Amino acid sequence: xxxxxxxKKPWAxxxxxxxxxxxxxxxxxxxxxxxNPETATHDTTSHLPPLPPRAKGHxxxxxxxxxxxxxxxxLTESTKWTLEHRxxxxxxxxxxxxxxxxxxxxxxxxxxxxxxxxxxxxxxxSIEAADSFLADVKILSDVGEFHHYDxxxxxxLKASGxxxxxxxxxxxxxxxxxHSAISEGDKKPGVTIRDVRYAVLLEHLYHSAYPERRLxx
Numbered sequence: 001x002x003x004x005x006x007x008k009k010p011w012a013x014x015x016x017x018x019x020x021x022x023x024x025x026x027x028x029x030x031x032x033x034x035x036n037p038e039t040a041t042h043d044t045t046s047h048l049p050p051l052p053p054r055a056k057g058h059x060x061x062x063x064x065x066x067x068x069x070x071x072x073x074x075l076t077e078s079t080k081w082t083l084e085h086r087x088x089x090x091x092x093x094x095x096x097x098x099x100x101x102x103x104x105x106x107x108x109x110x111x112x113x114x115x116x117x118x119x120x121x122x123x124x125x126s127i128e129a130a131d132s133f134l135a136d137v138k139i140l141s142d143v144g145e146f147h148h149y150d151x152x153x154x155x156x157l158k159a160s161g162x163x164x165x166x167x168x169x170x171x172x173x174x175x176x177x178x179h180s181a182i183s184e185g186d187k188k189p190g191v192t193i194r195d196v197r198y199a200v201l202l203e204h205l206y207h208s209a210y211p212e213r214r215l216x217x
Contacts, residue, residue: 018143020136020205024044027144034204044207049074056093059182062116070197080121081199083191084175085114091151094144116191117150118176118199122206123157123169130154130170133206140201147194174202 011015013028033040034051046059058165124130134152141148157169174212176199178192 018139050216051200052193055194059180062183062190079203082119084117084119114191118195121171121173123171130172150175
C-alpha cells in the first residue's frame with residue numbers, strides 16, 4: 001500500500017516553526033518587523049522601507065518605473081544596497097541556464113551583455129559568524145521567500161590582512177537577481193520586486209536578528 005503524502009503546512013505556520021539565530025528567533029518575527037519597520041526596537045532597522053508585496057504570477061517582470069520609485073529607491077537610499085550592471089560569471093551563467101524554469105527550446109542564450117544585480121556587503125567579526133548568517137539566509141530563502149541570492153563571496157576585511165583566519169573579521173558580498181524574469185515579453189534575467197523584497201529581508205536579518213554577531217558589536 002502506497003504511503004500517503006502529508007499535506008503541506010500553510011506558509012504562516014512554516015515560518016512560525018522556522019528557527020533562526022540558533023533557535024532564538026523565528027522567520028515569523030523577522031517578517032513581522034520587516035512589514036512594520038517603525039515598530040523595530042533597533043535604530044538600525046526602524047528607518048528601513050517596509051517589505052514590498054509579494055510578486056504575483058510567473059515569470060516576474062523587471063522593475064518598472066513605479067516599482068523603482070516606490071520600492072528600489074527607498075532601499076538604496078536607506079541602506080548600502082546598490083544596483084550594478086555586470087556580466088555574469090561562468091558559474092552564474094550555468095545557474096541561469098538551469099534555473100530559468102524554461103522548456104529546453106526556451107532556455108536563455110549565454111549572456112554577452114551586462115545584467116542588472118542588487119549588491120551589498122556585510123561585515124562579520126569571524127568566519128563562524130558569517131557562516132551562521134548564511135545558514136539563516138538559506139532558511140529565509142527556502143522556507144520564507146522561495147527565492148535565493150544569485151551568488152556571494154567571502155573575503156577577509158582589508159584591515160585584518162589578506163589571509164583567512166577563523167577568528168579574523170570577514171565580509172560577505174551578495175549579488176541578487178531573478179533568473180526567471182521577463183522584460184518586454186522576453187525571458188531575461190534582471191532585477192524584480194522579488195529581489196528588492198529579498199534585499200529588505202536580508203537587511204533586517206543582519207541588523208536586527210544578528211546585532212551581537214556583526215562586526216564591532
